[in-house]
Amino acid sequence: MQLLLDAIGAGAICVTIEGAPIYEGRRLGAEDPVFREPASIERLIAFCRKLRGEFAIVIRDGENRTIAITDLVASVPIYRLDRRSRAPLVSTRLCDLAPHATGALSPEALYHWAVHGGCGLRPLYDGVHEVEPASLAILTAERVVSHAYFDWNDIEPRPGLSLDAACDEFADIATSYLRSLSAGEDRVACFLSGGTDSAIIAFLAREAGMNVVGVTADYAPRRYSELREAARAAARLGVPHRPVRVGRREFAAAVEALRARDCDAPSGYAQATSVHAIGASALAEGTRLCLDGDFVGDLFLEFDDYTRGLPPGGSDYARAVAGLTLDDYIRRRRQPATPGRFRLTALAALGLDPRAAEDWARREREAEWAERRALFERHGYPLCDRIYALKHVGAKYRGLWLAARRAIGPEMSFASPFLDRAMIEFALALPLELLYRDGVAKWLLRQFLSAKTGLVQQKRYSPNPSRLWWLLPRFRDWAGARRELRGALLRLQLRNLVALGGCYSDLAELAALAHWLRHHPLSVAPSTGGGTGRITANKAATSPEELWGPVPSSDNRRSTSS
Numbered sequence: 001m002q003l004l005l006d007a008i009g010a011g012a013i014c015v016t017i018e019g020a021p022i023y024e025g026r027r028l029g030a031e032d033p034v035f036r037e038p039a040s041i042e043r044l045i046a047f048c049r050k051l052r053g054e055f056a057i058v059i060r061d062g063e064n065r066t067i068a069i070t071d072l073v074a075s076v077p078i079y080r081l082d083r084r085s086r087a088p089l090v091s092t093r094l095c096d097l098a099p100h101a102t103g104a105l106s107p108e109a110l111y112h113w114a115v116h117g118g119c120g121l122r123p124l125y126d127g128v129h130e131v132e133p134a135s136l137a138i139l140t141a142e143r144v145v146s147h148a149y150f151d152w153n154d155i156e157p158r159p160g161l162s163l164d165a166a167c168d169e170f171a172d173i174a175t176s177y178l179r180s181l182s183a184g185e186d187r188v189a190c191f192l193s194g195g196t197d198s199a200i201i202a203f204l205a206r207e208a209g210m211n212v213v214g215v216t217a218d219y220a221p222r223r224y225s226e227l228r229e230a231a232r233a234a235a236r237l238g239v240p241h242r243p244v245r246v247g248r249r250e251f252a253a254a255v256e257a258l259r260a261r262d263c264d265a266p267s268g269y270a271q272a273t274s275v276h277a278i279g280a281s282a283l284a285e286g287t288r289l290c291l292d293g294d295f296v297g298d299l300f301l302e303f304d305d306y307t308r309g310l311p312p313g314g315s316d317y318a319r320a321v322a323g324l325t326l327d328d329y330i331r332r333r334r335q336p337a338t339p340g341r342f343r344l345t346a347l348a349a350l351g352l353d354p355r356a357a358e359d360w361a362r363r364e365r366e367a368e369w370a371e372r373r374a375l376f377e378r379h380g381y382p383l384c385d386r387i388y389a390l391k392h393v394g395a396k397y398r399g400l401w402l403a404a405r406r407a408i409g410p411e412m413s414f415a416s417p418f419l420d421r422a423m424i425e426f427a428l429a430l431p432l433e434l435l436y437r438d439g440v441a442k443w444l445l446r447q448f449l450s451a452k453t454g455l456v457q458q459k460r461y462s463p464n465p466s467r468l469w470w471l472l473p474r475f476r477d478w479a480g481a482r483r484e485l486r487g488a489l490l491r492l493q494l495r496n497l498v499a500l501g502g503c504y505s506d507l508a509e510l511a512a513l514a515h516w517l518r519h520h521p522l523s524v525a526p527s528t529g530g531g532t533g534r535i536t537a538n539k540a541a542t543s544p545e546e547l548w549g550p551v552p553s554s555d556n557r558r559s560t561s562s
Contacts, residue, residue, distance in 0.1 A: 016092065019053065019076040044067070066088045073397070133394060161431055214233070254274075261519040263516065283408060314437045318433060339361060477493070
């Protein structure tokens with residue numbers, strides 16, 4: 001264990017930070033003095049437990065060691081190359097490691113895509129792995145030693161917490177985070193969708209002393225927009241409001257940007273195009289930070305899955321869920337995901353056996369159920385499902401917000417106070433009576449907004465206009481796709497046309513994967529029997545210097561921040 005001692009102190013020569021880690025009320029930069037203090041493993045873990053926000057931190061020392069720190073849900077990933085070398089190859093960007101990988105595309109990552117749609121927490125390149133969420137990892141060429149600095153089993157309910165006390169604590173947690181996050185920013189943009197969550201974030205940002213402007217997608221056609229509700233909220237909150245046009249032209253530009261060659265993974269989320277358009281518009285006007293109210297559903301009991309078939313809130317709901325047995329919980333669970341037919345067709349076109357995807361899905365369901373059962377036995381319902389969802393929420397963040405940020409450029413940042421560690425710990429410990437009452441989900445948040453602003457937001461459901469924009473087949477989508485997937489993509493385009501856009505989500509996912517595979521130097525090796533094939537990449541010479549550049553001497557330390 002001597003390897004872990006004094007890991008930062010005497011030898012730290014390169015610190016890379018992506019995202020915005022908050023430590024003791026300040027936003028950390030690569031030159032922060034905390035990275036120059038001697039630290040044992042115990043002090044490092046204590047340091048990690050004080051970090052807040054969404055971030056990834058990579059530290060290299062002068063002895064070919066690397067320290068990697070992920071946030072609570074690994075919203076910003078850290079990749080490591082599983083290959084023996086003089087020094088570990090670690091980066092927050094998969095495209096940095098791809099040329100040095102073993103040459104294979106991970107079948108497991110493609111199986112995940114076939115079962116769930118989109119990419120999970122598995123990198124698409126075989127031999128490249130991720131540092132687990134909420135982890136401190138010390139890496140050398142010989143081994144990886146990982147320490148979890150956060151234990152979800154430590155979440156303990158706080159019965160008896162009053163509404164007033166909960167509202168005050170909620171405001172303190174959010175405003176302290178936002179105040180630290182926005183230090184040095186002249187202005188921040190806040191997504192206003194017309195609902196409760198975004199209105200709360202705009203209010204809290206203003207309370208934190210920010211110069212806030214509300215931004216809302218002005219969709220064409222207008223019937224898809226939420227401008228009226230958002231403008232009403234902005235006027236009541238006293239913040240300026242700016243609509244951002246998102247029509248077919250902006251949609252097409254966002255799709256192309258999200259398909260750039262240096263994207264770490266394909267992004268097929270329908271909302272990603274709108275997020276990109278709004279973020280790019282904000283950056284063009286000099287705003288570098290956008291706040292959103294996403295990821296509130298599992299924290300504050302918004303989704304119908306948590307309340308279906310149970311009493312309408314309050315103490316009756318709490319007693320009902322406390323009496324659920326394991327068999328009751330099994331019956332409440334939705335049917336597990338299975339591979340979609342068009343996705344299996346895509347796997348076969350790439351040379352992979354669709355039956356292998358089904359076998360993988362079965363094993364994953366078994367592992368998922370084992371994890372859910374352990375959480376149920378420890379925490380009961382619904383806390384077990386809320387924890388499970390949050391442990392895996394990083395995949396959605398990357399496919400949506402991080403993908404849009406990477407497509408726009410490093411100058412732009414997106415942040416949600418609902419992914420802050422302190423907020424997650426607070427929300428998961430709340431009494432159920434404050435989350436669901438009188439049939440109203442997110443009861444605490446609605447009471448908070450009403451008490452502070454007088455707003456009672458009843459968000460209007462507005463379908464995503466991507467359904468219209470994906471309706472007519474575009475030649476560019478087909479021509480720019482990976483050759484082996486063009487047939488499957490064309491069939492899905494025609495099927496979507498016949499269904500009047502009903503398959504647009506599947507089409508967006510397949511098109512994103514097909515373009516990502518074409519942009520990356522990948523080729524499919526001939527099948528070796530059983531219908532399986534191995535997807536390989538053109539290899540490049542590998543050395544730490546090629547990835548990191550010349551290793552500086554210990555008396556010439558440098559720090560980088562991205």
